[in-house]
Amino acid sequence: MSDGEPSYIDYEEFLDPDFSATSFANTLVLSTNNLSDTPLDLSTPLSRVLFDVQDIDTQIDTLTTKSALPLLDYTREHAASSGRILEEVEGQVASLTESYKALEKEVIERHEVAEQVRLTAERLCQTVKMGRAVARCLMLGRQLEVRMAEIGGVGSAKKEDHRAMVRSADTLLSLRQVFAATGPGEEGEGLDKVNVVNALKNELFSPGERSITSRAQQVVKEFSMSSLLTSGGQSSASTFAQTEDTKSRTTSALLTLYLLSPTPANATFSPTLLLSALRDYLETQLKSSLASLARSLGTLPTLDRTLLEISARCQNIVALETLLESTKAPAHPILHEMANDSSKPGKASPNNFLQPLLHALDTSSLPSYFWRSLASNLAPRVQDIMHRGGISARTLRSNKDRVRDAVRDCVNRGSQVPGALAGKGKAGAAGSWEREAAVMVSSISGQIR
Secondary structure (H helix, E strand, O other), X not given: OOOOOOOOOOHHHHHOOOOOHHHXXXXXXXXXXXXXXXXXXXXXXXXXXXXXHHHHXXXXXXXXXXXXXXXXXXXXXXXXXXXXXXXXXHHHHHHHHHHXXXXXXXXXXXXXXXXXXXXXXXXXHHHHHHHHHHHHHHHHHHHHHHHHHHHOOOOOOOOOOOHHHHHHHHHHHHHHHHHHOOOOOOOOOOHHHOHHHHHHHHHHHHHHHHHHHHHHHHHHHOOOOOXXXXXXXOOOOOOHHHHHHHHHHHHHHHHHHHHHOXXXXXXXXXOHHHHHHHHHXXXXXXXXXXXXXXXXXXXXXXXXXXXXXXXXXXXXXXXXXXXXXXXXXXXXXXXXXXXHOOOOOOXXXXXXXXXXXXXXXXXXXXXXXXXXXXXXXXXXHXXXXXXXXXXXXXXXXXXXXXXXXXXXXXXXXXXXXXXXXXXXXXXXXXXXXXXXXXXXXHHHHOOOO
16 A cells, blocks of 8 residues: 555554454454344444455555566566576586585595505504414413423423422413403403414413412422421431422422412402412311320320421421511512502512411411410310220329420420521520410310319
């Protein structure tokens, strides 16, 4: 509609954003009807709406007719501008397409080739790394075979080379390090998927570790340096060569058990294999001594012989204590590696092999532990003899003083360092074991009534 032409249509009402057709129709019906009329007359409001629509249509037609030429000119100019823009855009698109094709040829295709080369090189590096790890495992496996063959001994034509146990333990530790390094980027990553490595682990490493451990435990179990008794029951001093050989063999066994003890990742290192073998040795000496002494107290004629044997066992324990104290803990490669790794808890090696054993047994010395443990287990046996009564109890009661003196001599004699080691250990005077002697005497005399 042209400016200035009057119109009865309220355009502002229809252009209001809140306009509601329902409200408008309701208002129109109410304004053209009386509320009391029934039915309502809808023709009048409908005619008005149709008239308004026709009037608006007429105005649209009038405006369109008057503005036809400007609209056509605008449309033509707009179309021409769009055509020119399209031509420019098509040219730019063509240029971009050519540039992309050149870029694809020079960069993308080369990148794809380079990516393949990179992936190939990376996998080749992984293969080389794994090949080196497998080669190292095989080399260590061969080295282990040779070193285990060097041990010799029983069942072998070669003389026993006990030092080969320590060398074998070093090789086993190197293999254990490789097998344990399974993290990303570590030496042993992926080795568990290689059949030859699994065969090496199952057929050589594990059986070899068990064999070396068992061999070392057997050496500790057979340790004996006392000169009080020989196998024939006669008193004899060990030769210097025999003493040195026993010390050397036992030291090799102790070092082997220390090196092969498990090394937990998140706990303080404890040489469990070493401590277990030593505790088993002490337990064996205690059980044998307890059983023989309990029998001899029931049959006193055998007491002197039994007490001599017990003294010999305690002298072996004294010799073992001296040997443990003089044996320094070797450099442990796994502990050294953990000590250098700040992400893992530090693990310090003990000063010597005696220190962790005394700590485990909660005692100040091995002979004291032996006598006190023997005494604590002996008292019930003596009580049993006295409760049974008979000639054994009467004989024991009548020889109480002799038994007391014999036991005291047994403790003092057994607590001394064997003659072959007297110049190299702490010889200990007879009077320094009075407490242990008193405990042993009390465990027997105190039960005799």
